[in-house]
Amino acid sequence: MTAASAARLLSGLPDRLPGLLALYEDLHAHPELSFQEVRTAGVVAERLRKQGWEVTEGVGGTGVVGVLANGEGPVVLLRADMDGLPVRERTQLPYASQEMGVDSEGNKVPVMHACGHDMHVTCLLGASAQLAAARDEWHGTVVAVFQPAEEVGGAPAMIEDGFLDRFPRADVCLGQHVSPAPVGLVGTRPGTVMAASDSLRVRLHGRGGHGSTPETTVDPIVMAAAVVMRLQTVVSREVGAAQTAVVTVGSLHAGTKENIIPDTADLRINIRSTTPAVRERVLAAVERIVRAEAAASGAPKEPEITGFNPFPVTVNDAEATGTVLTAIAEVLGGERVFTLPEPLTGSEDFGVFGAALGVPSVFWHFGGADPAFFEHIDPDTLLTDGLPDTVPANHSPYFAPVPEPTIHTGVTALLAAAAHWLCAGDRREK
Numbered sequence: 001m002t003a004a005s006a007a008r009l010l011s012g013l014p015d016r017l018p019g020l021l022a023l024y025e026d027l028h029a030h031p032e033l034s035f036q037e038v039r040t041a042g043v044v045a046e047r048l049r050k051q052g053w054e055v056t057e058g059v060g061g062t063g064v065v066g067v068l069a070n071g072e073g074p075v076v077l078l079r080a081d082m083d084g085l086p087v088r089e090r091t092q093l094p095y096a097s098q099e100m101g102v103d104s105e106g107n108k109v110p111v112m113h114a115c116g117h118d119m120h121v122t123c124l125l126g127a128s129a130q131l132a133a134a135r136d137e138w139h140g141t142v143v144a145v146f147q148p149a150e151e152v153g154g155a156p157a158m159i160e161d162g163f164l165d166r167f168p169r170a171d172v173c174l175g176q177h178v179s180p181a182p183v184g185l186v187g188t189r190p191g192t193v194m195a196a197s198d199s200l201r202v203r204l205h206g207r208g209g210h211g212s213t214p215e216t217t218v219d220p221i222v223m224a225a226a227v228v229m230r231l232q233t234v235v236s237r238e239v240g241a242a243q244t245a246v247v248t249v250g251s252l253h254a255g256t257k258e259n260i261i262p263d264t265a266d267l268r269i270n271i272r273s274t275t276p277a278v279r280e281r282v283l284a285a286v287e288r289i290v291r292a293e294a295a296a297s298g299a300p301k302e303p304e305i306t307g308f309n310p311f312p313v314t315v316n317d318a319e320a321t322g323t324v325l326t327a328i329a330e331v332l333g334g335e336r337v338f339t340l341p342e343p344l345t346g347s348e349d350f351g352v353f354g355a356a357l358g359v360p361s362v363f364w365h366f367g368g369a370d371p372a373f374f375e376h377i378d379p380d381t382l383l384t385d386g387l388p389d390t391v392p393a394n395h396s397p398y399f400a401p402v403p404e405p406t407i408h409t410g411v412t413a414l415l416a417a418a419a420h421w422l423c424a425g426d427r428r429e430k
Helices: 001-011 012-031 038-051 117-133 153-161 220-238 275-294 318-332 351-355 381-386 405-420
Strands: 054-059 063-070 075-079 100-102 108-110 140-147 172-182 187-190 191-194 197-207 245-253 264-273 306-311 314-316 337-339 361-369
Touching: 001 063, 001 117, 001 187, 001 318, 012 038, 012 117, 038 054, 038 063, 038 117, 038 140, 054 306, 063 117, 063 153, 075 351, 075 405, 117 140, 117 405, 140 153, 140 405, 153 351, 172 351, 172 381, 172 405, 187 318, 197 220, 197 275, 220 245, 220 264, 220 275, 245 275, 264 275, 314 318, 314 351, 314 361, 318 337, 318 361, 318 405, 351 361, 361 405
Parallel strands: 075 140, 075 172, 172 361, 187 337
Antiparallel strands: 054 063, 063 140, 100 108, 187 361, 191 314, 197 264, 197 306, 245 264
16 A cells, blocks of 8 residues: 555656755755754745645744645654754865854854755655645645754754644654665664764863973863873773763863963763663763863862753654555665664654654664765675765765755655555555
8 A cells, every 4th residue: 555655645756856956955055053044944934835834933943844734634743854064065066065154152163964954854845745736645634844953952942832732743753864875775773773862061170371381280181181081991891892882072172372281171072872771871981080080180170061962862663663664665665675783873853753742753764875985885784884984974074965866765755654644544545
């Protein structure tokens, strides 16, 4: 039933692809930082209205929600995220971003769609257009969520803005993410599919002075260096080999001049984990090391450790995941759909919607990398050996999904998955 139903929902998609390509290139060239997606939200709202959706703007800041009611039936939530990253693009594409923005701390920064959220918006707008044009082929209600600020956890902002009461309550939540896997492939897994994320701001306190007389100071830069190196032992010595965790120091700032020892050093630390026990163990180890290194250095003041931007573990409902994998395989072909052998260490806030609604959710990844990157590589080895390090990954300044057939794959996957629920009562296939 799913393949035939999805085929009808996909009817006419090839004619729509040139317009979607132009949309994608426009969005890619004009990225916006988290909670600043004003232009993007405007483009989304305008297109949804033209398609015939009921549109609400400003949800959770800059979020857009479209509702298309089409008779009695299930309510399906489809979600895309909209924000870019403070990254200077180096792809050399003709539509590469030249945009600059101001981050949450007032710094002027380059902005790039380095994580593919422009692709997600394009695919969901393509799916929404197909659904609006094929209302005779399905029944129920679709809630299209264009979420702001995924990079800093924007889903809770939409929930806190009354999402559960303002819009039809979904029976299932579906979402996807473009990845550096070979274009055309789709993969996910039941249960934990993406890790939790915890971020920490750490300020180390020293005692500043002249660089020529370090004995009169407590050097916070040396203290920070000791912290960074010691943190490398957390995963290697305190987490089991069969468990998953990552500790990354992504930012370290201190000082203004080569001959001045500063008073403070600031670090930003990111932690990924897939189980509550490992999360607690790693967080405790990080705090223990930070405080111990400060004490060992003779710091005049305790370190300041503040958490921010937490992301929960992304968990796929097992039954719904099996349904989605089968549905997508029926349309794209079984050889292009696979089950991930273990959770990914990246994080997502998509699961917040399903958790808040108390309904199943499924999140999958679809490849967008140029096949040229995988010449002479057996695709079957990618699941065990990982991606070649020559493939630009998400958050890289060189990350650039091949627009086609990535757009086609993304739209197809969304509609194939949704068709299981929206076309469940199609009598013509009984």
